[in-house]
Amino acid sequence: MSEAFPRGRTAIVATATHAIGEAPGLAAMDLLAQASIKALAKVGMTPADVDGLFAQLPVDFVSGLSVSEYMGIQPRITDNNRTGGSAFQTYVIAAALALDAGLCDVALIAYGSTQRSAPGMAPGKPDPFEGAYKARYPMSAYALAASRHMHDYGTTRDQLAEVAVAARQWANLNPEAYARGPLSIDDVLAARMVCDPLSLRDCCLVTDGAAAIVMTRADRAKDLCARPAYVLGGAAATSHNRIAAMPDLTTTSAVESGKRAFAQAGYAPSDMDVLQLYDAFTINPILFLEDLGYCAKGEGGAFVSGGRIAPGGALPVNTNGGGLSCVHPGMYGLFALAEASDQLMGVAGERQVAGVDLSLAHGNGMLLSSQATIILGSQATL
Numbered sequence: 001m002s003e004a005f006p007r008g009r010t011a012i013v014a015t016a017t018h019a020i021g022e023a024p025g026l027a028a029m030d031l032l033a034q035a036s037i038k039a040l041a042k043v044g045m046t047p048a049d050v051d052g053l054f055a056q057l058p059v060d061f062v063s064g065l066s067v068s069e070y071m072g073i074q075p076r077i078t079d080n081n082r083t084g085g086s087a088f089q090t091y092v093i094a095a096a097l098a099l100d101a102g103l104c105d106v107a108l109i110a111y112g113s114t115q116r117s118a119p120g121m122a123p124g125k126p127d128p129f130e131g132a133y134k135a136r137y138p139m140s141a142y143a144l145a146a147s148r149h150m151h152d153y154g155t156t157r158d159q160l161a162e163v164a165v166a167a168r169q170w171a172n173l174n175p176e177a178y179a180r181g182p183l184s185i186d187d188v189l190a191a192r193m194v195c196d197p198l199s200l201r202d203c204c205l206v207t208d209g210a211a212a213i214v215m216t217r218a219d220r221a222k223d224l225c226a227r228p229a230y231v232l233g234g235a236a237a238t239s240h241n242r243i244a245a246m247p248d249l250t251t252t253s254a255v256e257s258g259k260r261a262f263a264q265a266g267y268a269p270s271d272m273d274v275l276q277l278y279d280a281f282t283i284n285p286i287l288f289l290e291d292l293g294y295c296a297k298g299e300g301g302a303f304v305s306g307g308r309i310a311p312g313g314a315l316p317v318n319t320n321g322g323g324l325s326c327v328h329p330g331m332y333g334l335f336a337l338a339e340a341s342d343q344l345m346g347v348a349g350e351r352q353v354a355g356v357d358l359s360l361a362h363g364n365g366m367l368l369s370s371q372a373t374i375i376l377g378s379q380a381t382l
Helices: 028-041 063-071 087-100 139-153 157-171 185-190 218-224 254-265 283-291 300-307 322-326 333-345
Strands: 010-021 052-056 077-079 107-114 193-195 208-217 229-238 274-277 358-365 370-377
Touching: 010 028, 010 087, 010 218, 010 333, 028 063, 028 107, 028 208, 052 063, 052 087, 063 077, 077 087, 087 107, 087 208, 087 229, 087 333, 087 358, 087 370, 107 333, 139 193, 139 283, 139 300, 157 185, 157 283, 157 300, 157 322, 208 218, 208 333, 229 254, 229 333, 254 283, 254 358, 254 370, 274 283, 274 333, 283 300, 283 358, 322 333, 333 358, 333 370
Parallel strands: 052 077, 052 107, 274 358
Antiparallel strands: 010 208, 010 229, 107 208, 229 370, 358 370
C-alpha cells in the first residue's frame, strides 16, 4: 500500500530553545514551558492558541496531561509516544496528519530536561538477557556497534574522531552551544576511554535544555512566518529494543525510514542542503549517512574524513554542534528539528548555510532501536 503523507500541506513556523547547558534550581517542566512560550510568541501566539500538544518530559509518562495542566492548555489531541530521541520526529508525522485532517489547528511540539543539574532518569527493570554482563548503557551498546563496524569495514578511531571535530567546529559558530573551543582529532583520541572504542569525546554531552516548535497548516503558515519550513515527508521504522536483538549491528532501520521519507518528499539524498543527524555518539552519523544513502555501507568513515561534514565542507551536518558539542539533555531529536527548520528559515546566524531549500532532520531512539526521518523544504520545493 502506498503512503498518503500530506506533502507540503503543513509547516513549522517557529522554533525556540531555552536554557541550553545548565539550569540549576529549575524543573524540566519550567524549561519546556519557557521554550514553548518563546516559540509561540514568535508567531504572535500564546499557549491558549494551542489545540494539538505533542510533549515529553524525561520521567513523566503522562507528559501530555502534565504539560496541558501546567500551561493551561486544553488540547483537542495529545501525544507523548516514547521511542527515545526519535519520538519528536514521530510527533511531526502525527502533527502533520492531525493538522491536515482538521483535528487541530496549532500543534506545539515540546521537550525539556534537567539531566545535568538534576540527574535521575527512572531506572528500568534489569534486562534478563543482558543484565548479567553489567553493560554501561547506553554507551556499551553504541561501542558494540562501533566495534562491529570497525571489524567489518576497517573504520578507524580517527574517522570516528572526525565526527566530533566537525561538530565542535560548527558549535564554535553557535553562541548557544554548551561546548566550544578547540578540539582536534588527537584530543578525541587522547580523551579518557569510556567504553572501548569510544572515548569521552566520542560521547554526547550531558546538559539541561528545552526546545519547542510550532506547526500549522500551510495555508496559514505563510501569514505567520516569512519563510516556513514545509513538511515534505516523514517516516519512522523500528527494528528492536535491546541491542542484543538488533538484526545487524552495522545497519539501522534508517534505511527504511529514509527511503520512505525521500519517496514522500519527491527528492533524493543528494538534493538535501543540510543534514541534522542524531549524534549521541560519533558512530551514529557514520551509520546514518550510510543508511540514508549518502555512501555505501562501510564507507561512512572515509566519507566524513577530511572535513567533509564540517564548516566549509561539501555536506553540512549538525550545523548547531549537535549532541556532541551543542546540547544533549537526555534526548536530542527536537533540537535537530529546530536546527533543520532554522536553517530553512535563514535565521541560524553565523552558522547559516547559504541557499538552503531542503533540510533533513533524523532522530534515533534508544539503542539504535527506533529511527525517524523528516524532510523539510522551502516554498520553492512545493
